[in-house]
Amino acid sequence: MDHILVVDDDPNIRQLLQDYLRSMGYGVTAVESGAQMKQAISRLQIDLVVLDLMLEGEDGLDITRDLRRTHAVPIIILSARGGLLDRILGLEMGADDYLPKPFDPRELVAKIKVVLRRTRSVPGERLTDSSAFVSFAGWKLDTRMKQMLSPDGVVVSLGGSDYRALRTLLDHPNRPLSREFLLDRVFGKERTPLDRSIDVCISRLRQHLKNSPRNAGLIRTMRNEGYMLVADVTHEA
Secondary structure, three states, rough: OEEEEEEEOOHHHHHHHHHHHHHHEEEEEEOOOOHHHHHHHHHHOOOOEEEEEEOOOOHHHHHHHHHHHHHHOEEEEEEOOOHHHHHHHHHHHOOOOEEEEEHHHHHHHHHHHHHHHHOOOOOOOOOOOOOOOEOOOOOEOOOOOOEEEEOOEEEEEEHHHHHHHHHHHHHHOOOEEHHHHHHHHHHHOOOOOOOOOOHHHHHHHHHOOOOOHHOHHHHHHOOOOEEEOOOOOOEEO
């Protein structure tokens, strides 16, 4: 049974989601603050977080960013601010999906199913199960923990979409990959031409990798084509 953590300071929404998600077969823990969220994650096996951006006295974007720094747990953001900028900011902070309020609980369940399915499989060509680690440009990707180890020994946790984007690039090193191809492999469904989700993923990956001078230009933008990972890639058991 998948365990969903709901973080919302509105007791009515917490109760509504708790009752509905349980009726759909999920285990549910509901809390009202970022501090309670951290406590729940530290003591429970949480499979996905549903996080309200507008918690009283707290910035949900900061909570998302801080959570992503230490955990790879999928995050779906809820917010009454449904503008494009807020959705982009949420994705930039590491969220896997975004749902504006008010919403139909059935739509949230649909998103939960999609995000969990995405985070548990890498679409398209896969590395063999024996490849627990993938090395490139001094970095090492732990495919089981979904973490990168930098050349300096710093551990970087990746969100679900960022991990899938990196895996796709590593599956096709030194080959230009179109945005459409990456969108399909990372998000698994058709996106509009103006969708910037994959660009947000690439931007976050570049931020993670930029600390090492040798990694300048590691992920290159290919004009009128998409992106390309420029590196030798080796697989390790």
